[in-house]
Amino acid sequence: MTHTEKTAGQQGSGRQGSGQQKPDHRTADETAVPSPSRRSLIGWGGAGLAIGAVAAGGAVAALRTGDDSAPVAESGAAVPFHGAHQAGIATAVQDRLHFASFDVTTTDRAELIQLLKDWTAAAALMTQGHTVGDGAYGGLPEAPPDDTGEALGLKPSRLTLTVGFGPGLFEKGRFGLEGRRPEALVDLPEFPGDNLEATRSGGDLCIQACADDPQVAVHAIRNLARIGFGKIAIRWSQLGFGKTSSTTPNAQTPRNMMGFKDGTRNISGTDTAALKQHVWAAEKDGAAWMTGGSYLVARRIRMHIETWDRASLQEQEDVFGRDKGEGAPVGKAKERDEPFLKAMLPTSHVRLAHPDSNHGIRILRRGYSFTDGTDGLGRLDAGLFFLAYQKDTRQGFIPLQRGLARHDALNEYIQHVGSAHFAVPPGVRDKSDWWGRALFT
Numbered sequence: 121m122t123h124t125e126k127t128a129g130q131q132g133s134g135r136q137g138s139g140q141q142k143p144d145h146r147t148a149d150e151t152a153v154p155s156p157s158r159r160s161l162i163g164w165g166g167a168g169l170a171i172g173a174v175a176a177g178g179a180v181a182a183l184r185t186g187d188d189s190a191p192v193a194e195s196g197a198a199v200p201f202h203g204a205h206q207a208g209i210a211t212a213v214q215d216r217l218h219f220a221s222f223d224v225t226t227t228d229r230a231e232l233i234q235l236l237k238d239w240t241a242a243a244a245l246m247t248q249g250h251t252v253g254d255g256a257y258g259g260l261p262e263a264p265p266d267d268t269g270e271a272l273g274l275k276p277s278r279l280t281l282t283v284g285f286g287p288g289l290f291e292k293g294r295f296g297l298e299g300r301r302p303e304a305l306v307d308l309p310e311f312p313g314d315n316l317e318a319t320r321s322g323g324d325l326c327i328q329a330c331a332d333d334p335q336v337a338v339h340a341i342r343n344l345a346r347i348g349f350g351k352i353a354i355r356w357s358q359l360g361f362g363k364t365s366s367t368t369p370n371a372q373t374p375r376n377m378m379g380f381k382d383g384t385r386n387i388s389g390t391d392t393a394a395l396k397q398h399v400w401a402a403e404k405d406g407a408a409w410m411t412g413g414s415y416l417v418a419r420r421i422r423m424h425i426e427t428w429d430r431a432s433l434q435e436q437e438d439v440f441g442r443d444k445g446e447g448a449p450v451g452k453a454k455e456r457d458e459p460f461l462k463a464m465l466p467t468s469h470v471r472l473a474h475p476d477s478n479h480g481i482r483i484l485r486r487g488y489s490f491t492d493g494t495d496g497l498g499r500l501d502a503g504l505f506f507l508a509y510q511k512d513t514r515q516g517f518i519p520l521q522r523g524l525a526r527h528d529a530l531n532e533y534i535q536h537v538g539s540a541h542f543a544v545p546p547g548v549r550d551k552s553d554w555w556g557r558a559l560f561t
Contacts, residue, residue, distance in 0.1 A: 151419035195435035196275030196332070201363045203381045203547040204412050205400065207247070209509050210389035211483065212368045214330040217360030217488040218337040219418065219505065220344075221286075221323030221540055226351040229295045233560050235351050239283065239327075239344055240554040246340050249276035252347075268346065269340050281340055283555045284326040284416050284542025300559060302407035304512040305543045311525040313535060319540030320420050323355045328416075328507070330486075334361070356538070358420060360488025360505045367484065373447060373455060377423055377489045377502055378533070380440050381447035384455055385474070387484040398482045401511045409558035412546030414509045417517045420490075420538030425504035439529045441468030457513055467529040478523065483516045484509040503534065513541060 199207050226232060239401030242252045253266025275331055288294075290301035310316075327344055331337040338359075364376045365383025373381040387394045396402075401410045428436070437443050441450055441464040449470060464471040475482050486509070491502040510516030525531065545556050 134351065143293065144552065193213065196277055197277035199280050201244045201247045201548065202550055202553075205278075205551065206282045206544060208282035208330050208406040208411070208545045209326055209399065209414055209486075209544070210367055210395055211280050211330070212278075212371075212389060213363045213366050213486055214278050214280070215332045215361065215363060216330065216334040216337050217363075217505065218329045218334070218341045218357065219360065219507075220327050220329075220341045220357040221355045221418075222325040222327075222345075222348070222352040223355045224289065224324040224351065225353050227294070229560075232295055235348055236283075236556050236560075237279075237554045238347050240548055241346055242343060242553075243281040243283075243555075244548070245275065246271075246343065247279045247281060249274075249279075252343050268339065268342055270342075271336050274333055274336055277327065277331040277336040279331040279336050279340060280311050281344075282328040282330075282416075282544060284328070284544040285556065285559070286322060286324045286326065286540065286542050288322070288324045288345075291550070297559065300407070300409065302401075302410055302415075302543055304401070304406065304514060305541065306514060306518075308513075308539055308541050309518065309522075310415070311521055311536065313525055313531055315535050315537055316539050317537050320356050320358075322540055323542075325352065326416070326418070326540065326542050334359070338416075357494075358490060358505050358538075360490050362488055362489040364487040364504055365485040366484070369456075369488070376487075376504055377425065377442075377491075378428055378436070379444060380436075380442060381455060382487070383485055387482060394482065395484075397510055397511075398516070399484050399509050405512060406457050407543075410543060410545060411558075414484075414511060414544045415513045415516075416542045416544050417506075417508045417510075417513060418538070418540045418542070419508075419536050420503040421506050422533070422537045424533050425500045425502050427556055431533075438465050439467075439469060439533070441465070441470035465529070467527055469524075469528055469530045472524055472528050478520055481516060481520050509544070 145334040199211055201207065215494030224232060226235075245252055251267040251269075251272070255271055256265045256267040260263060285305075287301065287305055287307060290297045290305070292298040327341060329337040329340045331340075338535045341357070345352070363374050365386050366373060367386060367389035369384075369386070369388050373384055375550065376382045387398060389395075399414050400498055401407070401413050401415070403411045431439075433444065437450075441459070442448060442455075443450075446453070447455035448457055449464070451460055451463045452458075452467075459470060461471045461474055461476060471477060489502070490505050490509075491500060495501045508517050545559060548555060
């Protein structure tokens with residue numbers, strides 16, 4: 121039994137410590153790949169600075185839960201990092217989110233490529249419950265530790281890390297990628313009612329960290345930002361809690377901050393036919409390097425909580441087209457009963473968002489609630505951080521949102537204040553691969 125298998129079987133041990141006594145977490149077929157010491161990392165990103173990263177080949181295999189019958193959502197287990205698609209899209213939605221958008225500050229293409237390699241290696245370790253590089257302690261006293269340490273002792277908590285590339289990365293004169301921008305990676309139009317803030321919108325790169333433990337998600341973003349010091353800078357970020365949609369339709373449908381169940385008709389993470397039709401980009405869709413990837417729209421939607429809380433129950437149910445208790449469509453008894461759209465008001469959210477009202481359009485949603493204190497006027501700064509994946513945004517979110525922005529009764533109680541669009545490349549297939557390799561080669 122390898123050390124990795126022993127650790128997984130114990131389940132309670134969490135993330136391993138590090139330093140000179142750090143055990144070998146690699147599986148038997150990976151032991152030939154050397155892991156660089158902290159000494160070799162000093163100087164990355166600036167003289168005397170130790171960056172928390174490992175070589176691109178240092179990824180580890182997924183931990184097993186030790187009990188194959190235990191539901192992954194309850195086990196604190198690791199989600200496999202390698203695969204044809206990035207984890208964090210069709211993966212069963214976790215409880216917590218830390219999303220970060222970055223501006224690339226380096227002008228050196230080789231530095232950007234190395235950053236993506238370093239990010240990939242670090243992500244492969246963190247998603248399996250390991251520390252970055254030589255760990256958080258036990259190394260050179262004169263150098264900063266490779267790992268910030270706040271996730272020591274914690275389980276992997278189903279951490280997934282998903283990277284995306286924004287339109288700015290493809291601008292002429294930056295990294296030689298201007299001819300590689302996918303046609304589907306359009307600049308999102310301004311929709312009626314938008315009140316977008318530049319400080320909450322856009323970005324060259326994004327990282328979506330989802331986990332069942334908020335500290336695990338925050339730790340991951342923090343370490344990736346640290347690895348990129350001198351090459352990238354955080355443009356904006358968002359913490360989320362209480363998933364508002366699900367990719368596991370057999371599970372309990374979560375509720376949003378308005379108290380209504382959301383995501384009832386979301387695409388299932390196991391529905392391979394629907395994922396192929398609506399989520400995964402194919403080579404014939406126009407950008408070969410995006411084959412197996414997807415397109416992400418991130419929208420920060422502020423809810424006017426105080427106004428909503430004064431609306432009558434009948435008005436709230438009319439706005440959504442569902443009852444608040446069961447979540448059943450108008451005139452139906454159960455949440456998952458097929459809705460009779462004509463029984464709803466023409467302005468109800470469910471009616472306007474339903475595929476039958478949008479020529480069959482479907483998107484995969486991974487939204488989260490947020491509360492970020494108050495706005496200085498005594499009102500909660502709260503709402504929905506909306507994440508939508510699709511194979512072509514021009515045929516998914518854009519036409520869907522155009523209809524909702526014009527007619528949805530929900531608009532009286534919400535406002536879109538942040539927006540970003542990213543091309544999410546395919547997954548990292550093996551330990552020699554890295555995020556975005558097909559784009560740069």
